[in-house]
Every structure is written in C-alpha cells, then in structure tokens.
Amino acid sequence: MFEAAGKGTLFLDEIGDLPLHLQGKLLRVLQEKELQRLGSSGKTVPVEARIIAATHLDLQERVAAGLFRLDLYYRLHVIPIRLPSLxxxxxxxxxxxxxxxxxxxxxxxxxxxxxxxxxxxxxxxxxxxxxxxxxxxxxxxxxxxxxxxxxxxxxxxxxxxxxxxxxxxxxxxxxxxxxxxxxxxxxxxxxxxxxxxxxxxxxxxxxxxxxxxxxxxxxxxxxxxxxxxxxxxx
Missing domain, CATH: 1.10.8.60 (Helicase, Ruva Protein; domain 3)
Structure with missing residues (x-):
C-alpha cells in the first residue's frame, strides 16, 4: 500500500489497534522512508507518501498499558487533530x-x-x-x-x-x-x-x-x- 500511494496520501485507519509486532515494522518504514518487498533480494522501494493516521482509542493510555509503542506514537503525533464526538x-x-x-x-x-x-x-x-x-x-x-x-x-x-x-x-x-x-x-x-x-x-x-x-x-x-x-x- 505504501508503494501504491506513491507521492500521495496514505490513510491508516484505527492505528491504535495495530499489533505490536507490526508497529515496529511500520516505525521502521516511517523512519527510513523505504521498504523492502517480500521475496526481494535486498532491493528497497522509497516511501514518499504523506501519512494520516486515525484511531478511536486514547493512544497515551495504550502507551501506558504497553500496547502501543512510544516511539511510534511520537513519530505519528506531529499535527494532532481531535474530532469531537457526535x-x-x-x-x-x-x-x-x-x-x-x-x-x-x-x-x-x-x-x-x-x-x-x-x-x-x-x-x-x-x-x-x-x-x-x-x-x-x-x-x-x-x-x-x-x-x-x-x-x-x-x-x-x-x-x-x-x-x-x-x-x-x-x-x-x-x-x-x-x-x-x-x-x-x-x-x-x-x-x-x-x-x-x-x-x-x-x-x-x-x-x-x-x-x-x-x-x-x-x-x-x-x-x-x-x-x-x-x-x-x-
């Protein structure tokens, strides 16, 4: 999906539900701005998409509970926007x-x-x-x-x-x-x-x-x- 997004925008919905083992992989992609295709021999693909993430959960509570990585939280928490409930x-x-x-x-x-x-x-x-x-x-x-x-x-x-x-x-x-x-x-x-x-x-x-x-x-x-x-x- 990162590759398909190209230089556009990638929306990651319900990011708070992402399992811990996948959070590390996502963090690596966001930090290094590149990814490696499955089965490829070391060749990487640049990641240029803008990331927008959303969740209905309190990520700070998830971090405190050990269910969400603190480093990923700060990587995503650049311009937070709170949408009021209905x-x-x-x-x-x-x-x-x-x-x-x-x-x-x-x-x-x-x-x-x-x-x-x-x-x-x-x-x-x-x-x-x-x-x-x-x-x-x-x-x-x-x-x-x-x-x-x-x-x-x-x-x-x-x-x-x-x-x-x-x-x-x-x-x-x-x-x-x-x-x-x-x-x-x-x-x-x-x-x-x-x-x-x-x-x-x-x-x-x-x-x-x-x-x-x-x-x-x-x-x-x-x-x-x-x-x-x-x-x-x-």
Missing part, C-alpha cells in the same frame, strides 16, 4: 441522518421521504456512543424496516430504543429526586420537549436564532414556535 456536535446529527437515509433508500429502492417528528427528536437526543458509524447503522436498519413514506420510531433498532428510554428515565428519576412513587416512564412528548429544550440551549449559547434550532431539529420555524408555546419553553 454528541458534542448535535447540529450534525440530522443532516447526516438525512444523507444516510437518501443513500439507503436509493440502495434498497424505497420511496422514503424523511423522518417523523418523534423519530427526529429521538435521533437528536441519543448520545451516539458509536458516533457516525452507529448513526449509519441505525438509519440503514430503519430504512430496511420501514414500510411507510416516513421513518417511524418503531422502525429504529430495539436496542437503541431501550438505551434511550433507560437514559431518559434515569434523568427524569434523578431530576425528580429519585423518591418512591415517582413516575419512571418517560413519554415521547417528554423526549420531544427535552430535544427542543436542548436545541434551544445550544443555539442560545452561540447567540443564534430560533430558526437555527428549528433547522437542528429538522422541523419548520412555525412548528418550533408552536411547540415552544405548547411546552412552555422560552
């Missing part, structure tokens, strides 16, 4: 979901127009521990399951629904003091209210307008204003 950039959730929806709908030959309002609220509220890959898989599953023109909540994976319900219930239970006799089931209206409140808060923090919150939620400006009045939000 839950840190919720404004990207619905646009990405729409893109995945269009892709899967076309691939499966389904005439799906979009997501129901309840589904948009759930997608926006979910914490997405698996980030964009999890989102893509969830949308792919939903498109496969959906039989109408709009993706309904019931078409989302059961596991996601269970996690979302558990998280929302725990949050409501904590906010209510966790006392005996308190309601332990969170309704879709409560989830919707939470999603709208969160979108409004995010927009407010960057001195944005309510129209931006509507865009985040994938609903019209008029619908947002109606929901804000309905739920007593400001």
């Amino acid at each position: 839950r840190e950039r919720r404004e990207d959730i619905l646009p990405l979901a729409n893109d995945f929806l269009a892709t899967y709908a076309k691939k499966l030959g389904k005439a799906i127009c979009g997501f129901s309002q309840d589904t948009r609220s759930l997608l926006f509220c979910h914490d997405w521990p698996g980030n964009v890959r999890e989102l893509a898989n969830v949308i792919g599953y939903a498109v496969n399951m959906e039989a109408t023109a709009w993706v309904q909540v019931g078409s989302l994976p059961a596991q996601m629904m269970q996690l979302q319900a558990a998280a929302a219930t725990e949050k409501a239970w904590t906010e209510n003091g966790g006392g005996a006799g308190q309601k332990q089931i969170v309704t879709l209206k409560e989830l919707e209210r939470s999603a709208i409140a969160r979108a409004m808060q995010e927009v407010r923090q960057r001195n944005g307008r309510k129209e931006e919150a509507a865009a985040l939620l994938g609903i019209s400006r008029a619908t947002l204003f109606r929901k804000v009045r309905e739920y007593g939000l400001s």
Whole structure:
C-alpha cells in the first residue's frame, strides 16, 4: 500500500489497534522512508507518501498499558487533530441522518421521504456512543424496516430504543429526586420537549436564532414556535 500511494496520501485507519509486532515494522518504514518487498533480494522501494493516521482509542493510555509503542506514537503525533464526538456536535446529527437515509433508500429502492417528528427528536437526543458509524447503522436498519413514506420510531433498532428510554428515565428519576412513587416512564412528548429544550440551549449559547434550532431539529420555524408555546419553553 505504501508503494501504491506513491507521492500521495496514505490513510491508516484505527492505528491504535495495530499489533505490536507490526508497529515496529511500520516505525521502521516511517523512519527510513523505504521498504523492502517480500521475496526481494535486498532491493528497497522509497516511501514518499504523506501519512494520516486515525484511531478511536486514547493512544497515551495504550502507551501506558504497553500496547502501543512510544516511539511510534511520537513519530505519528506531529499535527494532532481531535474530532469531537457526535454528541458534542448535535447540529450534525440530522443532516447526516438525512444523507444516510437518501443513500439507503436509493440502495434498497424505497420511496422514503424523511423522518417523523418523534423519530427526529429521538435521533437528536441519543448520545451516539458509536458516533457516525452507529448513526449509519441505525438509519440503514430503519430504512430496511420501514414500510411507510416516513421513518417511524418503531422502525429504529430495539436496542437503541431501550438505551434511550433507560437514559431518559434515569434523568427524569434523578431530576425528580429519585423518591418512591415517582413516575419512571418517560413519554415521547417528554423526549420531544427535552430535544427542543436542548436545541434551544445550544443555539442560545452561540447567540443564534430560533430558526437555527428549528433547522437542528429538522422541523419548520412555525412548528418550533408552536411547540415552544405548547411546552412552555422560552
């Protein structure tokens, strides 16, 4: 792959999962800027590609645990770029979901127009521990399951629904003091209210307008204003 990259760019994904015995070989190639083909008699090939490596793991923790070479870490750690998780950039959730929806709908030959309002609220509220890959898989599953023109909540994976319900219930239970006799089931209206409140808060923090919150939620400006009045939000 180094040879095929030539003078271009070589992307090494999930570098943190590379076994130790291969880390040494990679380090040698990066240091010497050349490699030797398998079966060749000493002839080397120059390596001129720019290297970009990515990982979802904490490499410093891997180094401390003896699972990643310190010298390779510093060889790669020239210009580090941290990409925030999906839950840190919720404004990207619905646009990405729409893109995945269009892709899967076309691939499966389904005439799906979009997501129901309840589904948009759930997608926006979910914490997405698996980030964009999890989102893509969830949308792919939903498109496969959906039989109408709009993706309904019931078409989302059961596991996601269970996690979302558990998280929302725990949050409501904590906010209510966790006392005996308190309601332990969170309704879709409560989830919707939470999603709208969160979108409004995010927009407010960057001195944005309510129209931006509507865009985040994938609903019209008029619908947002109606929901804000309905739920007593400001």
